[in-house]
Amino acid sequence: MSEVHPREILICTIAKLLDGVRHVAVGASSPIPAAGAMLLRALRQQAGEKGPRISILGSVEHNFFTNGSAELFDCAGQGRIDAFCLGGGQIDGRGNVNLVGTGDYPQTPVRWPGSFGSAYLYYVVPRVILFREEHTPRALVEKVDFISTPGVSNDGVYRSGGPIALLTSKALFRFDKTRPGFDLQSIHPGHDLAGIKDATGFQFAHESQPEQTALPNPQTLALLRGRVYDEVAETYPDFAAQMRREIERPLSHAS
Known part of the structure; x- marks a missing residue:
């Protein structure tokens, strides 16, 4: 299996940040957050647990809303959306x-x-x-x-x-x-x-030796590159195809 693509680190990190939520909403142009939510759902279901509900604006299969953003806003105001990527x-x-x-x-x-x-x-x-x-x-x-x-x-x-x-x-x-x-x-x-x-325009707190972001284990990576990319392709076909092309060639973590 090829090395981890930098965007796959982001997807897996989002999945961890979403852990414990019941309902995730994703905007219409957010393939990486969508993949992160789908990865969390796949991991939960693989463990025999109930996955979170995912609502992706613009999706047919991963969206139970029938009136677009109006229902999204109603749902959020009622406290029925736990997480969102902005x-x-x-x-x-x-x-x-x-x-x-x-x-x-x-x-x-x-x-x-x-x-x-x-x-x-x-x-x-x-x-x-x-x-x-x-x-x-x-x-x-x-x-x-x-x-x-x-x-x-x-x-x-x-x-x-x-x-x-x-x-x-x-x-x-x-x-x-x-x-x-x-x-x-x-x-x-x-x-x-x-x-x-150097790359950050604002001041932030930090440890003297910050941790490195954890890489996904082989099982998680396999799930991401199989089921998750299949699912995300319904809404973001170009993104899924691009990721599959890029993981087939040598990568650098630097961006």
Whole structure:
């Protein structure tokens, strides 16, 4: 079996972060979070346990909603979605997310698709995983140019949801809402602490010798490359095909 692809480390890490949830919602353009949720379901079912319900917007087979995002928002507001993965053009050290654009709003020279329902879901879904493959100072900034949705809220604001972690192509951070801020939990193979600091625009807490992100065992990797890639191909056929092509050739963990 070929070595572990960097994206497979991300998929397996997401599966671990989702452990214990009953219902996971996945956005329409999120193949890696979708694969992570499917891997968790496959691992649970392999162990004879009930897997989590997975709702992927845009999927036919892995989506029980009939009215798209309207039902997703209703379900989240009723407390029936436990986890969600949220990305952003910019993410800062307080967990704030920018999905609008860079520069002074509304004169943003770079414009992104917009916030859509991110602000609402960030407030009501208990376990939000911030996910951004790009780990550079332009993506992970000291302060976002525009707050689409805040990482924390003022005292007196009712909020059942919020970030628990930030996962990138280089590292995994845990979010400490009491500070608030990020703690570096582990570094992916091929990277080091000095490189993480150089690539991150905000300050974060860390151990003097951070852990390395765990690699999947052969059984988990086989399940991912078999059943999970088969399942994820229904919604993300190009992603599944690309991953299968890439694991057949030599890889480097560096990104």
